[in-house]
Amino acid sequence: MTSLRNKIILALVLVGVVLFMVIQIVILPENEAQSEQYQLAQQSPLTHDLESILPYKNKYMGATSNLVMFNHLPLSDLKRTFQLRPEKFTIEIHYEDMTTDIEAKLFKQAMLYNSMAAFALVDNLQTVEYRFSDTTIVATRVAIQGLFGDDLASLLTKEKWRTGVQDKLRNDQFIEEGMKKIESI
Numbered sequence: 001m002t003s004l005r006n007k008i009i010l011a012l013v014l015v016g017v018v019l020f021m022v023i024q025i026v027i028l029p030e031n032e033a034q035s036e037q038y039q040l041a042q043q044s045p046l047t048h049d050l051e052s053i054l055p056y057k058n059k060y061m062g063a064t065s066n067l068v069m070f071n072h073l074p075l076s077d078l079k080r081t082f083q084l085r086p087e088k089f090t091i092e093i094h095y096e097d098m099t100t101d102i103e104a105k106l107f108k109q110a111m112l113y114n115s116m117a118a119f120a121l122v123d124n125l126q127t128v129e130y131r132f133s134d135t136t137i138v139a140t141r142v143a144i145q146g147l148f149g150d151d152l153a154s155l156l157t158k159e160k161w162r163t164g165v166q167d168k169l170r171n172d173q174f175i176e177e178g179m180k181k182i183e184s185i
Contacts, residue, residue: 042072042073042076044074045074045106045109045110045112045113045114045166046166046169046170048074048113048166050156050157050161051158052072053069053072054156056068056072056121056122057153058122059122060123060124061089061091061124061125066084066121066125067082067084067091069117070114073110073114074106074109074114075095078096078097079095079096080093080096081093082094088127089124089126089127090128091118091125091127091128092128092131093128093130093131094131095130095133097133099132099134100134105172105175108176108178108179111130111137111139111179111182112139112178112182113169115128116147116155116165119139119141120153120155121153121156126140127139127141137182139182140182143181143182144182147177147178147181148164148165148168149164
């Protein structure tokens with residue numbers, strides 16, 4: 001009787017050890033790799049996940065929560081601080097980096113993409129100023145609407161976002177025209 005109980009206990013311990021090893025050697029590293037891949041994809045406007053920023057939709061700018069969306073947009077890996085200017089309906093983002101530290105095409109795509117996201121998510125936001133150590137980029141709602149259409153919020157579905165925003169950012173001519181519409185000072 002005790003021999004059978006010992007065999008059952010030993011079998012359960014072995015099953016537990018095998019399951020623990022499978023989790024540690026296979027499942028956890030695979031999940032970590034997928035998480036790293038997802039985070040890397042979030043740094044590109046072409047592969048960014050719209051769902052990660054939808055919780056930050058707001059009618060009014062001025063709330064600190066408006067700034068949190070920039071932690072989920074491309075260039076979020078760059079060190080930066082924020083300043084809200086509610087009297088001007090403006091968000092200022094102060095980056096420590098220079099624009100030349102960022103690959104040129106990615107930089108331009110991110111300026112257009114992040115601006116589009118900010119204006120689509122915050123209804124009364126009028127200006128986003130990206131202040132880098134070597135230049136300042138000023139994006140206005142009017143300029144972004146000229147590129148993507150008047151009703152920016154209507155693009156906040158996966159399919160419309162992909163076709164109306166991300167696919168457009170694959171076109172070099174569109175990117176160059178867009179960068180001419182937002183001011184560099």
